[in-house]
Amino acid sequence: MLKIVIAEESDLPDTARLFARVLREIPYYNALAKEGEAKKYTATTLARKLSEDPYSILVARNGDRKIVGFCISHFDDYTIWVDWYGVDTTRRRNGVGTALLKKTIQTATKRGAHKVWCDTRTINEPSKDLLQKMGFTRLVEIKNHWYGQDFILWERFVDP
Ligand SMILES: CC(C)(COP(=O)(O)OP(=O)(O)OC[C@H]1O[C@@H](n2cnc3c(N)ncnc32)[C@H](O)[C@@H]1OP(=O)(O)O)[C@@H](O)C(=O)NCCC(=O)NCCS
Structure with a gap:
């Protein structure tokens, strides 16, 4: 059964490994983006994030407790910015991202x-x-932006 939980420090090495795999395989980012993002999400940087905000890293665990997905976010002046989410390629289209x-x-x-x-x-x-x-x-499409690539910004208000 799938469980979404707040990451514990012991989850971070596996989360960082899954992040690295998702990033390596993703077809939408150029080499510059892959190089830059790989440096930003290591087990060490994830540990720092977690110590600053206990909700910043959520992980999806399947029945055998294996981490099959992650969502990394941070508090940004009373908004939450979602930095990254990703799901193991073999577990996609099963509701994990949702x-x-x-x-x-x-x-x-x-x-x-x-x-x-x-x-x-x-x-x-x-x-x-x-x-x-x-x-x-x-919200908007920003052309030639981070790493020289085109992006869309999205927002969702939180239900009161
Ligand atoms: C984007 C991603 C997280 C989706 O995870 P997922 O667990 O497969 O998503 P879900 O199973 O919850 O899918 C929910 C909905 O998303 C959409 N969706 C997911 N995969 C899709 C695909 N390959 N093509 C089109 N729509 C898709 C569909 O609307 C889907 O609903 P449906 O299955 O009822 O049609 C996953 O594809 C992924 O890890 N991609 C690589 C990393 C990435 O791009 N991260 C985002 C950038 S930060």
């Missing part, structure tokens, strides 16, 4: 935030579809 985002939205209230927001690459159709399904609204 469950991770749903739980992240639920944590926003506890963190004193009224809104969750994030970006996607303009060509990341699975992620765009998922965000739309989760009630996110498309």
